[in-house]
Amino acid sequence: xxxxxxxxxxxxxxxxxxxxxxxxxxxxxxxxxxxxxxxxxxxxxxxxxxxxxxxxxxxxxxxxxxxxxxxxxxxxxxxxxxxxxxxxxxxxxxxxxxxxxxxxxxxxxxxxxxxxxxxxxxxxxxxxxxxxxxxxxxxxxxxxxxxxxxxxxxxxxxxxxxxxxxxxxxxxxxxxxxxxxxxxxxxxxxxxxxxxxxxxxxxxxxxxxxxxxxxxxxxxxxxxxxxxxxxxxxxxxxxxxxxxxxxxxx
Numbered sequence: 745x746x747x748x749x750x751x752x753x754x755x756x757x758x759x760x761x762x763x764x765x766x767x768x769x770x771x772x773x774x775x776x777x778x779x780x781x782x783x784x785x786x787x788x789x790x791x792x793x794x795x796x797x798x799x800x801x802x803x804x805x806x807x808x809x810x811x812x813x814x815x816x817x818x819x820x821x822x823x824x825x826x827x828x829x830x831x832x833x834x835x836x837x838x839x840x841x842x843x844x845x846x847x848x849x850x851x852x853x854x855x856x857x858x859x860x861x862x863x864x865x866x867x868x869x870x871x872x873x874x875x876x877x878x879x880x881x882x883x884x885x886x887x888x889x890x891x892x893x894x895x896x897x898x899x900x901x902x903x904x905x906x907x908x909x910x911x912x913x914x915x916x917x918x919x920x921x922x923x924x925x926x927x928x929x930x931x932x933x934x935x936x937x938x939x940x941x942x943x944x945x946x947x948x949x950x951x952x953x954x955x956x957x958x959x960x961x962x963x964x965x966x967x968x969x970x971x972x973x974x975x976x977x978x979x980x981x982x983x984x985x986x987x988x989x990x991x992x993x994x
Contacts, residue, residue, distance in 0.1 A: 747951050748974050750775050750776075752973075753776060753823060753828065753830050754768070754771045754779065754831070754833070755806075755819065755823055755832070755833050756778060756780060757781040757835055757836050757863065758783070759780045759789065759836065760780070761785075762962055763931070764836040764837070764967050766965070766966040767790055767798075767966045768803070769792065770967065770970050771834075771969075772801040774800065774974070777802035778791050778796055778801070778802070779804045779822070779826075780792045780804065780805055781806045781810065781837070783807070783808065783809045786805070789805045804822065804823070805889075808821045809936070810835075811858040811859045811862050811863045814923060816867045816870035819870065830871045830878075830881070831875060831878055833868065833882070833884065834884045834886070834969060835860075835868075835884070836886045837863050838856075839856050839860070840901070842898065845897075849875070849901065852900065853900045857900060857904045859868065860905065860908060861879075861904045861907040861908055864885050868911075868915065872924065875922065875924050876924070879883050879923065881923075882977065883915065883926045884925075884927055884928070884929060884969050884973060884975040885911065886929055886965075887905040887908050887909050887928040888902075888931055889931065889932045891905040891906040891930070897924070908928055909984050912928045912982065923978075925977065926981055926982065927977075927981060927982070927983050927984070927985060928983070929965065929984070929985050929987060930987065930988065930992070931988060931990070932959075932986070932988020933959045933963075933989075933991065934961065934965060936982060953991075954988070954990065955990035956989035959989075960988065966986060
C-alpha cells in the first residue's frame with residue numbers, strides 16, 4: 745500500500761467522534777502521524793489513538809479546549825516533542841446549538857464563536873510557525889452549509905462558520921509564500937451522532953431538498969480533507985468546498 749502522507753504530521757481538533765474521528769483515521773491510514781485532540785472526552789480520544797496504533801500508525805492523545813488561549817500552544821509543544829512539528833492542521837472542533845435569536849444569550853453566542861472561530865485562530869497561531877519551519881503545510885477548517893443558506897435557530901453557528909471561511913481566504917493569501925494552503929469545507933446534512941444540545945436531526949429537506957436525496961457520510965467529508973492536505977491538493981487554496989449532495993444549489 746502507498747503512504748502518500750508518510751512523514752507528515754497532522755493535528756485534528758474535535759477528533760474524538762464523528763467527522764473528526766474519521767478524518768484522523770483517514771489521514772493515519774495514508775501514513776500521517778496524528779495528534780488527536782478532544783476537549784473533555786478522554787475515553788473517545790484514547791479510542792481513536794488505539795485504532796490508529798492498531799493499524800500500525802502513530803498517534804498522540806492531546807486533550808484541551810482549543811478556545812482556551814493556553815491550550816493550542818501546549819498542543820503545538822506536545823506535537824513538536826513527539827513528532828517534530830505539524831504539517832497538517834484540521835480545525836474541526838465546534839459546538840452545536842439550536843436556539844432562536846430572540847432567546848439567545850450573549851454567553852451562548854460567545855461560546856459557539858469561541859470554539860469554532862477563536863479556536864481556529866489560536867490553533868493557527870500556534871501551529872503555522874511549525875509549518876513554516878517545515879517548509880509548508882495545509883490548514884483546513886470545517887465550515888457548514890448553515891452559513892450559506894440561513895438555517896433558523898443557528899445564527900451563532902452560521903456566524904462562526906462565515907468567520908472561518910473569511911479567515912481561510914485571507915490566510916491563503918498571507919501564507920502562500922510559505923507554501924501553506926488554506927481551505928474550508930462546508931458539509932451539508934451528514935449522518936452523525938448528535939448530542940442533545942444539537943437538537944433533532946433534520947428529517948427532510950422541504951425547503952432545501954438535497955438533489956442526491958440522501959445524507960452524506962463522515963467518510964465523504966474525510967475524503968475531501970484528505971484531498972486538500974495531500975500531494976494532490978497543493979494547488980488548491982482559498983476555497984470553500986461544498987460537500988452537500990447539491991443542497992447549496994437549491
